Amino acid sequence: MKWLVNFLTSSLGRKVIMSLTGLFLCTFLVVHMIGNLKLFADSDGHKFNEYAEFMATNPLIKTVSYGLYFFIILHAVQGLLIYASNRAAVGGGRRYAGKQVAPTEARAAARNMAMLGTLILAFLLLHMWQFWFKAKFGGLAVEGDLFNEVKIAFAEPWVVIVYLLGLVALAMHLLHGFQSAFQTLGLNHPKYTPLIKGLGWAYSILVPLGFATMPIYFYVMAFNG
């Protein structure tokens, strides 16, 4: 199995890990977003709480969720290690004194994936503490009522702002990450690459936008009493 170790520790193999875990997290985001649309299903949150209960107890979902935690950690840790390798390869410090703008300088997302990823991780920790941790280990305002918790959280303007900023970081990360994942896997083809890039754009805007409707909706509802 030395060949597998060689592959996984090679520069290309490490990027393949980033690509596959990234694409897995992309599928999770869609499921999570569509599931959470249940927040809008009724005004007392009965359907959403039912759904949350199902997600927390279904054995299949529970198994997949352990995979999810593992892949989030793998993606984050590998990403930071790659960032460190790349800094070392450049030689550290400020690279060039001359600062004429190169044609790719505009691709801010591609050049700042590690920074965007770190912001998303920080946001994720806050997000999980607010809902996942409290639902699992106690601390909800009303036991078993996650809908109520969402309502309380998004009545706070700072929470809404942090969530929207987190979603902007996510959208930028995805704008580069989605299509980059396919290039890393060698899936590049003049007939399909334009489709992948188009899909990447649509995905990176629609999914964060779908999530953004939730804090905005609940903030407006709370604001109007």
Place this chain on the structure above:
Amino acid sequence: MAHDEISLTLKVWRQKGPNKSGNFETHSVKINTHMSFLEMLDVLNEQLIMQKKEPVAFEHDCREGICGSCSLVINGRPHGPMQGTTTCQLHMRHFQDGETIYIEPYRAKAFPVIKDLVVDRSAFDRIIQSGGYVSVNTGGVPDGNAIAIEMITAKRAFEAATCIGCGACVAACPNASAMLFTSAKVSQLSLLPQGRQEANQRVLNMVTQMDNEGFGLCSNVGACEAECPKGISLDNIAIMNREYIGASFISRRLANK
């Protein structure tokens, strides 16, 4: 003709040796706009020699854009501001009178500075030595058309083969990755039937050597493609990625360490 003459302020990186610290030195030159960038440096060096100062060390050879010897990061961009142009083919008419130009060596851990603007690019040679060739048994000359190759394939292989190995891709890459160079050298051979035979071993060895040299990882930013004087395409990187994944998981080959 006076209007063909411009005055420039040059901020040139000076460094006495590999492990010495360097700094920018400021010089003024008056030059003709029809000169190439390297001829402008020749003028500077003549000036320095007349002043009994050490001339600036920089690399050059063919001066017609095909050898890959010239390098330099000019105002923060490898081979300067023009696209698809090597430093030797960059003409001074693209600069303004009174302009200040920063001239620096390529910066990458795998390309250590030897002196002033000269960097050691032998890492590229070692990547080529690890597999960037086709083993050919000498014998009778085969007929030119004995192996049929589709035009579109021949064109892709040729486009990859136009890489001159100058290292601008590494200098431009925010991660100092050598993926564009290595992938061009992989696909120029693996796309063709003669190179296909050793394709698995080649990609395993060349990627291993690339990693051993301490280059960064590819983030698919595309700065390499944008700065490449020969316009080598990112498609080559995708080709190398799938060749490497295939060679690792499907072929019977292992990388030679």
